[in-house]
Amino acid sequence: MAAVTLKDVAERAGVSIKTVSNVVRDAPRVSDATREHVMRAVRELGYRPNASARRLRTGRSGLIALAVPDLATPYFAELAQHVRAQAAKLGLTVLIEETLGDAKEELRLATGVGAALLDGVILSPLHASLDQLAPVASEFPLVLLGERNYERDRLTADHVLIDNVAAAREATAHLAGLGRTRIAAIGVDRKASATSRQRLEGFQLALHTAGLTYDPRLAPTVQDFDRHNGLLAMRTLARLPAGVRPDAVFCFSDMLAVGALRALHEAGLSVPGDVAVAGIDGSDEALYSTPSLTSVVPDRAAIASLAVKCLATRIRSEEDPAPFEVHTAPHWLETRESTVGGRLALP
Incomplete structure (x- = not known):
């Protein structure tokens, strides 16, 4: 079976090949409605961007990772589904990793496995300290999930949490x-x-x-x-x-x-x-x-949306990094x- 091309997606969506390329590359100058329309065609046709070619053109692979302690825990399994859905809206593919709460594994994954493949990581750390993760966040797009223990003026990474x-x-x-x-x-x-x-x-x-x-x-x-x-x-x-x-x-x-x-x-x-x-x-x-x-x-959907959007912003930024932020999701x-x-x- 022939591979699905940008032209195929453009014909299905009724837009130009350039528009499809902008959506797949996550270019900023595309309306939300157009982006969603094109991504629907991408999903229907099963289009898979050539990660190697994209990396050469943009320096990005379009791949991010979600690293959680335990996928057997329903909370994290359900959260992973939301993260994948939110990432798909932005044309990103999610690799899901399990750390089992091991500090060394958390630190390894936080770096994007050497940053040779991944554009960024969403990590729920259990035992890696936030001070240990700080140098990573200053060099590589990283969003942390879960609790934090220090004041806002000492924030050393983007953080998504509930109260x-x-x-x-x-x-x-x-x-x-x-x-x-x-x-x-x-x-x-x-x-x-x-x-x-x-x-x-x-x-x-x-x-x-x-x-x-x-x-x-x-x-x-x-x-x-x-x-x-x-x-x-x-x-x-x-x-x-x-x-x-x-x-x-x-x-x-x-x-x-x-x-x-x-x-x-x-x-x-x-x-x-x-x-x-x-x-x-x-x-x-x-x-x-x-x-x-x-x-x-x-609100797992809100947690996933905040984390993915925050990470995507860090990945796309070509200017001096903005200050790290804490994003609080609702609960009830x-x-x-x-x-x-x-x-x-x-x-």
Whole structure:
């Protein structure tokens, strides 16, 4: 089968070959409507730009990478789908990499694998420090996802995130608003990650506002934000004496919450009758769990759009780099059966 050419795409879209070339090269002087029209023809015909030729003409390959800790985690798998969709709108192809949270691998991928192939990288680091990543961001287009610990005037890379303190505070306030007085937290991380610290901060702020006291016995530590650690932590909480055992739990991820639901089922405790459970991630698994899980939902489409557009701007810039920025994506709380009871009608 003959390869699809720029001429083929131009004929399908009803535009000039030059217009198709401008879209494929991500030239700035193309309207959004024209760009989308041409990209639709590109997708329909399965056109694949010649990366080597493009690299010679423009110094760019049109390839970017998304590097995340764990593709088995629904949050990152769903985020990857959004990133690919947003990148396609700009004529970019996404290579998806898994770091498994290894600092050396995070640093390696942050450089674009030697920058010989990739135009830029979107990275969700777990253990590479932001100071380690700073030299990379000053030389190579890099956008970071997730939490940050330093003030805006010390920003050393573009960053896309949600307000984790506010998100945790809203979920905990919801539990307190239901009249729950012994609220536990599952997700205090032995590795003291920024995610864990910020969500714990929001949890404690909500307790204080509700006139409740933070009890370390109701905050067992975990190794990771996965189902198994949620199961183990909830088993520990379920064995506490009746006067201490929690009547609500805020889990720092949906996966922790799914494990906690299993442990409560094992212990013969009803949800939400005996214990109300809330999580954070807004994954599809939260919607289909039994009972369905109340969860804080980060706007993954917005996160992906902000990250891809920010990276594309860095890639296209031929002037002195603009100051790094923090972009905050929206989030919201979805209340479901695990805290308010009833029955959820799935679409």
